[in-house]
Amino acid sequence: MATATASTLTVLFPTKTKTKTITSRPHSHLLTIKASSTNPTLPGRKLRAAVIGGGPAGSSAAEALACGGVETFLIERNPPTVAKPCGGAIPLCMLEEFDIPTHLIDRHVTRMRIISPSNLAVDFGKTLKSHEFIAMLRREALDSFLRSRAESLGANLVSGLVTSLDLPDSSTAPYVVHYTSNNSRRSLPVDVVIGADGANSRVARSIHAGSYTCAIAFQERITLPDHKMNYYEDLAEMYIGNDVSPDFYAWVFPKCDHVAVGTGTVRAKQDIKMYQRGIRERVKHKIKGGKVIKVEAHPIPEHPRPVRVRGRVALVGDAAGYVTKCSGEGIYFAAKSGRMCGEAIVKASEGGDKMINEDDLKREYLRVWDNKYITTFRFLDLLQKVFYGNNAAREALVELCGDEYVQRMTFESYLYKKLADGDRWQDVKMVWNTMASLMRCNIVGR
Numbered sequence: 001m002a003t004a005t006a007s008t009l010t011v012l013f014p015t016k017t018k019t020k021t022i023t024s025r026p027h028s029h030l031l032t033i034k035a036s037s038t039n040p041t042l043p044g045r046k047l048r049a050a051v052i053g054g055g056p057a058g059s060s061a062a063e064a065l066a067c068g069g070v071e072t073f074l075i076e077r078n079p080p081t082v083a084k085p086c087g088g089a090i091p092l093c094m095l096e097e098f099d100i101p102t103h104l105i106d107r108h109v110t111r112m113r114i115i116s117p118s119n120l121a122v123d124f125g126k127t128l129k130s131h132e133f134i135a136m137l138r139r140e141a142l143d144s145f146l147r148s149r150a151e152s153l154g155a156n157l158v159s160g161l162v163t164s165l166d167l168p169d170s171s172t173a174p175y176v177v178h179y180t181s182n183n184s185r186r187s188l189p190v191d192v193v194i195g196a197d198g199a200n201s202r203v204a205r206s207i208h209a210g211s212y213t214c215a216i217a218f219q220e221r222i223t224l225p226d227h228k229m230n231y232y233e234d235l236a237e238m239y240i241g242n243d244v245s246p247d248f249y250a251w252v253f254p255k256c257d258h259v260a261v262g263t264g265t266v267r268a269k270q271d272i273k274m275y276q277r278g279i280r281e282r283v284k285h286k287i288k289g290g291k292v293i294k295v296e297a298h299p300i301p302e303h304p305r306p307v308r309v310r311g312r313v314a315l316v317g318d319a320a321g322y323v324t325k326c327s328g329e330g331i332y333f334a335a336k337s338g339r340m341c342g343e344a345i346v347k348a349s350e351g352g353d354k355m356i357n358e359d360d361l362k363r364e365y366l367r368v369w370d371n372k373y374i375t376t377f378r379f380l381d382l383l384q385k386v387f388y389g390n391n392a393a394r395e396a397l398v399e400l401c402g403d404e405y406v407q408r409m410t411f412e413s414y415l416y417k418k419l420a421d422g423d424r425w426q427d428v429k430m431v432w433n434t435m436a437s438l439m440r441c442n443i444v445g446r
């Protein structure tokens with residue numbers, strides 16, 4: 001891989017930045033951030049960062065960087081109308097934490113139905129309070145909103161496909177991002193790179209971050225006759241069983257004027273179309289008369305990459321591998337990791353005035369992330385292993401989901417991304433019920 005020399009490239013760095021003073025709620029605390037860094041001060045210019053990929057991770061990172069005084073370039077290959085294949089379900093806390101306007105929400109889902117292999121159905125959502133719901137959005141709407149907001153707050157939005165990254169030959173020399181834009185090749189020297197370019201991350205490859213196991217998710221968007229669409233007004237469905245996936249769930253999620261019907265698997269990617277036929281068969285009466293308007297597939301990472309920070313490059317979102325097992329949730333974690341990483345760089349660079357290094361990224365971003373979320377990821381990994389392995393375990397899972405205490409704990413943890421306050425007696429009961437369900441379904445003792 002080619003390397004960039006400081007002498008030829010530092011002349012390209014402009015001294016003026018487009019940053020604005022931000023007083024909006026999400027970043028107001030940045031104004032008070034102080035770090036006791038011994039990093040060298042940048043001569044007459046601001047730290048310059050390239051964020052590769054304008055999904056939720058990249059836009060949130062770019063917003064945090066621009067708000068914090070770093071000269072920021074957000075490079076995205078797709079125009080705003082292109083939708084990332086995604087169910088588009090986000091938790092309530094994301095609306096508030098990321099100031100997502102309510103007009104972006106297509107559906108307020110208040111009933112989440114889980115359907116077992118034997119078609120036992122449990123409505124998951126009885127414990128929701130009147131203001132609580134799962135927000136369903138179209139990714140094209142969410143992504144273009146977040147990208148435009150990052151731009152309006154000072155990030156330079158660049159329409160381009162990043163083709164390669166040259167690594168520096170010293171701790172202060174620039175990284176050089178090569179990209180194509182409007183059929184011409186361009187290069188951008190920067191101090192810091194955030195790889196927010198999703199599951200097939202080119203940035204991860206450039207820094208030899210190692211690979212991860214991926215699931216493949218397949219989804220059809222289907223418009224339904226009005227009376228059938230009404231059925232999914234506030235309802236999302238999850239189907240489990242060997243017929244729809246050997247190790248994940250299949251779904252019917254309502255969108256603005258259609259439903260997304262899909263499934264995923266890690267173990268049997270070659271059979272994904274067979275599993276898609278399986279979910280279509282299970283919901284055939286509900287989608288009869290529907291018209292497929294789009295078919296899409298995309299990898300979903302199964303665990304974090306072996307390396308998430310190298311030198312002055314950090315990976316966030318799917319590029320880092322932040323999707324929870326069991327639920328396949330990644331939008332909130334992408335946005336959160338992007339923002340955390342951006343804020344870490346702002347803090348370490350003292351508002352963009354100093355160079356940063358690998359230790360800063362590890363200390364201010366990775367350690368903080370792992371402390372906050374690693375337990376959640378491990379817990380959901382365990383649940384997937386216990387409950388998604390075979391049909392008997394799946395029946396036990398659905399049986400358990402009927403329990404109101406299980407529902408309350410699950411929804412509170414999902415909607416607010418923190419462990420709900422439990423009741424010790426109810427916790428003991430829940431463990432006992434779990435064991436009883438597993439025994440009844442012959443899982444324990446097998």
Ligand SMILES: Cc1cc2nc3c(=O)[nH]c(=O)nc-3n(C[C@H](O)[C@H](O)[C@H](O)COP(=O)(O)OP(=O)(O)OC[C@H]3O[C@@H](n4cnc5c(N)ncnc54)[C@H](O)[C@@H]3O)c2cc1C
Nearest residue numbers: 053055056057077086087088089162198317318330331334
């Ligand atoms: C079918 C499916 C359903 C899902 N449903 C849900 C759900 O309901 N809820 C949920 O929370 N999560 C869901 N997920 C997971 C979720 O989609 C991801 O976790 C989330 O999109 C990660 O965001 P990100 O910003 O890290 O990456 P992405 O959203 O993948 O964004 C990466 C961006 O980088 C750009 N890019 C890539 N390479 C380059 C390059 N070389 N140059 C320039 N730009 C580049 C891409 O165009 C893209 O805009 C689902 C995933 C799939 C596949």
